[in-house]
Structure formats: structure tokens, C-alpha cells
Amino acid sequence: MSAGTDDAIVEISGLHKAFGKLEVLKGIDVRVRRGEVVCIIGPSGSGKSTLLRCVNLLEEPNSGTVLVNGYELTDPDVDIDRARRSIGMVFQGFNLFGHLSVLDNLTVAQRKVLGRDAAESERIARENLEKVGLAEKAKSMPDQLSGGQQQRVAIARALSMQPAVMLFDEPTSALDPELVGDVLGVMRQLADEGMTMLVVTHEMQFAREVADTVLFMDGGVVVEAGPPSKVIGEPSEERTKTFLSRVLNPVHATETG
Amino acid sequence: MPMSPRKRAQAFRGAQYGILVLALAAVAFFANWEKLGDAFFNLDAMSTQFPGIITTALVNTIIYTALGFALGLAIGLVLALMKLSSVGPYRWIATVYIEFFRGVPALLVFIALGFGVPLAFQLQFDTYSTAAIALGLVGSAYIAETLRAGIQAVPKGQVEAARSLGMSQSRATFTVVIPQAFRIILPPLTNELILLTKDSSLIYLLGLLGSEYELAKFGREGMNATNSMSPILLAGLCYLIITVPLGYLSRYLERRAGRQRDEGLEVTA
Numbered sequence: 299m300s301a302g303t304d305d306a307i308v309e310i311s312g313l314h315k316a317f318g319k320l321e322v323l324k325g326i327d328v329r330v331r332r333g334e335v336v337c338i339i340g341p342s343g344s345g346k347s348t349l350l351r352c353v354n355l356l357e358e359p360n361s362g363t364v365l366v367n368g369y370e371l372t373d374p375d376v377d378i379d380r381a382r383r384s385i386g387m388v389f390q391g392f393n394l395f396g397h398l399s400v401l402d403n404l405t406v407a408q409r410k411v412l413g414r415d416a417a418e419s420e421r422i423a424r425e426n427l428e429k430v431g432l433a434e435k436a437k438s439m440p441d442q443l444s445g446g447q448q449q450r451v452a453i454a455r456a457l458s459m460q461p462a463v464m465l466f467d468e469p470t471s472a473l474d475p476e477l478v479g480d481v482l483g484v485m486r487q488l489a490d491e492g493m494t495m496l497v498v499t500h501e502m503q504f505a506r507e508v509a510d511t512v513l514f515m516d517g518g519v520v521v522e523a524g525p526p527s528k529v530i531g532e533p534s535e536e537r538t539k540t541f542l543s544r545v546l547n548p549v550h551a552t553e554t555g
Numbered sequence: 556m557p558m559s560p561r562k563r564a565q566a567f568r569g570a571q572y573g574i575l576v577l578a579l580a581a582v583a584f585f586a587n588w589e590k591l592g593d594a595f596f597n598l599d600a601m602s603t604q605f606p607g608i609i610t611t612a613l614v615n616t617i618i619y620t621a622l623g624f625a626l627g628l629a630i631g632l633v634l635a636l637m638k639l640s641s642v643g644p645y646r647w648i649a650t651v652y653i654e655f656f657r658g659v660p661a662l663l664v665f666i667a668l669g670f671g672v673p674l675a676f677q678l679q680f681d682t683y684s685t686a687a688i689a690l691g692l693v694g695s696a697y698i699a700e701t702l703r704a705g706i707q708a709v710p711k712g713q714v715e716a717a718r719s720l721g722m723s724q725s726r727a728t729f730t731v732v733i734p735q736a737f738r739i740i741l742p743p744l745t746n747e748l749i750l751l752t753k754d755s756s757l758i759y760l761l762g763l764l765g766s767e768y769e770l771a772k773f774g775r776e777g778m779n780a781t782n783s784m785s786p787i788l789l790a791g792l793c794y795l796i797i798t799v800p801l802g803y804l805s806r807y808l809e810r811r812a813g814r815q816r817d818e819g820l821e822v823t824a
Contacts, residue, residue: 354719383721393716397734407720410730452716459720 313362337505340515386456426454446477600783612773623690631698656696705736745805
């Protein structure tokens, strides 16, 4: 749900990123308001994951500025570890810490980064496990969980840091189809609670129903941006139409593509 | 008529067993058991070795090895992190160190520490410190390479997850990467420990007091005293008391690590 006011929590301007000679991002400008849900869609190789990873500086931009929650990440003297405390990240491959139990996955950064004591970090961890519907898995090890459960634990781990923004990098792409729904359900609930979210996804129905804004990226630029009813419902750019017809109707893609 | 592959394999294996039995029979027949038994299996000579071979020699071997391994682990960890550092000079220093100590015979390290250092600096450490440092220097080069491989085997996503939770690079390394690296390298690390146990036999080069004897030295002194090879054979058997259980431990850890990997795959696949 949009917050109504125009206080930007993420401001990206003139962002360029190249891997060697390969230009992946060619000048991106994006503003995200507090409470806004932005879905980034586009073909693979379009730069959408790279863009998302620039928002917590897992990738370092070549030029341009990235402002998140008052921190200018692109300032060489920024305290990046402090800035990242307010930015939650959920990965395609879950990346739970394999040597720690579910509960310890949720408490380790609270204790070591935020300095919370054992009791408080455990209380917050259990709250968030409850929220993603996995309260009974606190003592399990990550490899005892299904992919969908692991991803929900990963979301709870990020939430335990009480971030101001959540980034999702294709959170359901590594899941069996029947497990996707649980994860999307948790994400929808988060959106309803007013969390600011940037989501790179191929789930068009999720983007259509949950996003306030959809960005369509191709070839390292934002081709089209707007509410889902426009970008997915009535795309104006040819590239957007081609992509959507391939995604929404893969069996007949050759006819339109 | 051509043999089936199964028959051929059976015949081949039969021939192998036949050769093995013949070789054993030849050894049994031609060896002079009487003289051999006298020299190596003289129970009287062996019995003179007790209890010192256990209470002094075996215990000292374990102490020297444990001290050396602990130091080797500490230096090895620093070297492994240096070798993976983004700072050039750290990498170069670590590379030179590892290549040097992995390449020179342990014998040379013991001589350098036992005689070179006292000459150069007028410093005289006690035997236990010198032994620990020498074994630590030798062991650290191997341990560093093993640790480096283990650290690199931890998926990059683990660091990314830790960093995006606000951990610094070093905090992520020590909280997330190294504990997982150790799980991966426990089996090869046990092998390093076995190798170090045997390298501890070189400590005699330092010149030892009777109370400082480790197994090899104790056995050789016993040889001189009894005029029999039996004490050194007994000392050799004592090494097995240490190394065989370690070997079992290593294989057990390997199996457990393999099982965890398999189970992990089953669930996520």
C-alpha cells in the first residue's frame, strides 16, 4: 500500500554498472516511497538482479548515486555495515547459515550486529518465525527444511533485524511450484503491513496484485514504469508486450514473439 | 570358446589371489624366522621398556604433537586468511612461507630451530617450546592450504547473507565462513595430525633429557641398551596406538560429512 506522501526511502540516480566490458546497468533512476511495493520484471540478463544488489551494495556501481534510508551507499566513506542494518535481503538460494539452527540463524546477527541480549533476540526471532508460520521449526537445522520453509526462515531472519526496506531477489525461482504459494503469501502479508519492498520476480500475478509500481527492465535500462494495471495490463512499449506475452503464454510464445 | 566378461574377471581375480598366496608362502619359507624373532620380537628386551615407553615416551609424543598441532592451526589460519586477502603483500608473504615450509624437510627446520636460533640470538628455549614451534612451523604450511581450500568451498552466498545482515567482512568470516570451513576440512585435518605425530620423531635432533624422550628416541635408546631391535619395533607399535584411532576418526567424520551432504541434497532437490 502506498503511503501517500512522497518521502523517498530509496533514491537511485544515474546508476551505471559494468562487469568488465559488459555494461549491465546503463543509467537507472528509481525512487521508492516509504511503504511502496515495487516489483522489477524483465528478461534474464536485463540487469534487474544487479540493480537490486546495488541497493545494498553487494554490487558496487561504477557511477551514479544510491541513497537508502538516509545513507548514501555510493559515498566511499559510508559505514556500509551500519547502512545495511536497515536493508533486509532475501536471496534466490536462501543462503541460510548451514551450521546454525533456525533460531540461531535469526539471532546471530541481532546479537553480534545490533548487540541485543540473548533473551530479547530470541523473543524477536520467535515473533518472526511465528509470522512466517514456522514457530515449530526453531530447533531444526536448515537442511531439514523444504525449500519453501528455508525461504520463509530467510525472510524471518531479515525481518528480525527490523529493516526499513526489504529486497527480494527472485525469492521463488528456486522453489518447486507447489511451494511458491507459501512464500508469496508471507510476502503479501508483509506488503499489507506497510513494509517497503523491492522485489525482482517472474511471478506476474504477484506483481499485478501486490505491487504499487512495476518496473520493466530490458538491456540495462528501465523501459517502462507505472502501476501494474498499466505496465502489465496495458503495456505501451513493444519490448514490454513481447516479454509479457512470452511469460504469460509461454506455450504460444513464438506466435507473438 | 571366448570367456564371458564375468568369467574373465573371476579368472583374473583368482590369479591375483594365487600370486599373493605364493608371495606370502615364499616369504614364510625363505625368511630366517629364528634370527628375525631374536632381533625384533625379543619379549625380554621389550619388557624392559615398560612402563617408561608408555608413561614417558608415548605421553611426550602426544604432548609434542598436540602443542605443535595447536600452534600449526593458529599460524595456518592466519596464513590461509592472508592467502585469501585482497591485500597483495599479505598474499605474497603467505605464498612464500607456505612454499618454503612445505618444501624443506622437517629435519632442516628442527636443526635450524635447535641450533641456528640459539647461535644467532643467544636464545635458548626449553625442549617443549622448541618442539612445538618446529612442528607448528612445519604443520602450519599444510594446514594453511587445507584451510584455504575449506574456506573457498563455503558458498559465496553465505558471506553475502552475512554481509547483508550488517556483519563486517571479518565478522562474517569468523561467525559464518570458518565454522563451516572446519566441518568441510575435518577429515583432511585429521590426516595432518597423523603426519605431525610421525614428524614428532625428529625432536631427538634437539638433544633430549631422559624425561623428554618421545617414542622414536626412547626406542633407539632401548635398542642400544638391550642390543636388540625389539624396542624400536615396540615404539613403532605405540605410534599405531595414536594414529589408528585418528584414522578411524577421520573416516568417521568423512562419512558423517558425506551423509549430511546427501541428506541436504535430498531435501532441497
